Amino acid sequence: xxKLRKRIQRxxxxxxxxxxxxxMVQSIIPWxxxxxxxxxxxxxxxxxxxxxxxxxxxxxxxxxxxxxFARDEYAEGLWQRVGRxxxxxxxxxxxxxxxxxxxxxxxxPDAFARWAGQHLPDHxxxxxERAIKxxxxxxxxxxxxxxxxxxxxxxWTGAYLPFILLGLYKWQRWRDS
Amino acid sequence: MNNKLKVLRAMRDWSQADLAQQLDVxxxxxxxxxxxxxxxxxxxxxxxxxxxEMKIEEIFDDQ
Numbered sequence: 001x002x003k004l005r006k007r008i009q010r011x012x013x014x015x016x017x018x019x020x021x022x023x024m025v026q027s028i029i030p031w032x033x034x035x036x037x038x039x040x041x042x043x044x045x046x047x048x049x050x051x052x053x054x055x056x057x058x059x060x061x062x063x064x065x066x067x068x069f070a071r072d073e074y075a076e077g078l079w080q081r082v083g084r085x086x087x088x089x090x091x092x093x094x095x096x097x098x099x100x101x102x103x104x105x106x107x108x109p110d111a112f113a114r115w116a117g118q119h120l121p122d123h124x125x126x127x128x129e130r131a132i133k134x135x136x137x138x139x140x141x142x143x144x145x146x147x148x149x150x151x152x153x154x155x156w157t158g159a160y161l162p163f164i165l166l167g168l169y170k171w172q173r174w175r176d177s
Numbered sequence: 178m179n180n181k182l183k184v185l186r187a188m189r190d191w192s193q194a195d196l197a198q199q200l201d202v203x204x205x206x207x208x209x210x211x212x213x214x215x216x217x218x219x220x221x222x223x224x225x226x227x228x229x230e231m232k233i234e235e236i237f238d239d240q
Contacts, residue, residue, distance in 0.1 A: 010203050074206030074215050173205060176214040 009072045013173065015064060020170060022057045023163050026050060061162035078176075082168040089164075090157075097153045179238045183211045185229050200224055 008015075029050075032038045042050045064070065071079070186196050186207075193211075197204040200221065209215035217225065217237075226233045 006201055009201075010197065013203060013205055072202045072206050073218050073221060074203060074209050077215055176209045176212065177205070 005069055008070045009075075012064070012070055012072070012075050015060070015070075016166060016169060019057055019060045019064060020163075020166050022053070023061070023166070026054050026057065058159070058162060061166055065162060065165060078169055078172050081172050082165060086161075086165060086168065090161075094150075094153050094157060098150055101152065178213060178216050179240070180210065180213070181236050182207070182225065185231075185236065186211075199228055 029038070029040060029042065033041060041047075065079070068076070182196075186193070191199075193204045193207045197207045200207070201224075202221065206215065210217055222233050222237065226236060229236065
């Protein structure tokens, strides 16, 4: 067990590189589409493979972040240096993002309906409908646009934060080399 | 912190990977210590000193 742990520690950076490039390769098509360079999207089996691949990569990254035993002291020190700016980012960025969403929705009242139509899967739409009928306290207090702005920001933060951490880790490592 | 790790390693004709293996750390850790980007923990400093059969203060210098 000790030998395995040492081997993982010595190859920790290789695992980080594998996870990073796997994420980059899987993200090319979706980001090109979001930026408007292509309309291509994965469908059918490709969509399934892409989704499973993203989840496995995400899982690997989460394990790399939380598995203290897999790191030697230098890698652990790197993560602590990464942690400081990320903590600041986590405190500030979601509120800025929410504000950006809200300003957009307030300026263009139809924007929320268009966004909701594109982004809200059926079960979320049903929850919303039920929440409105049952006088959901959070939605009533902050409004539907605010509520789903926060949901959207939290979702994307949760999905992509591990990869942001990875990128910052690699950058710190590059600075040291 | 300044150190003589690179010199000591070169005297024994070891690569960074060789030294890393002997110290049970990654090659990147050895590189970071040699370039002064990372100060080793006390246990690691002791391991380095024992490996080179020298005192810690003969290898590392905080001046």
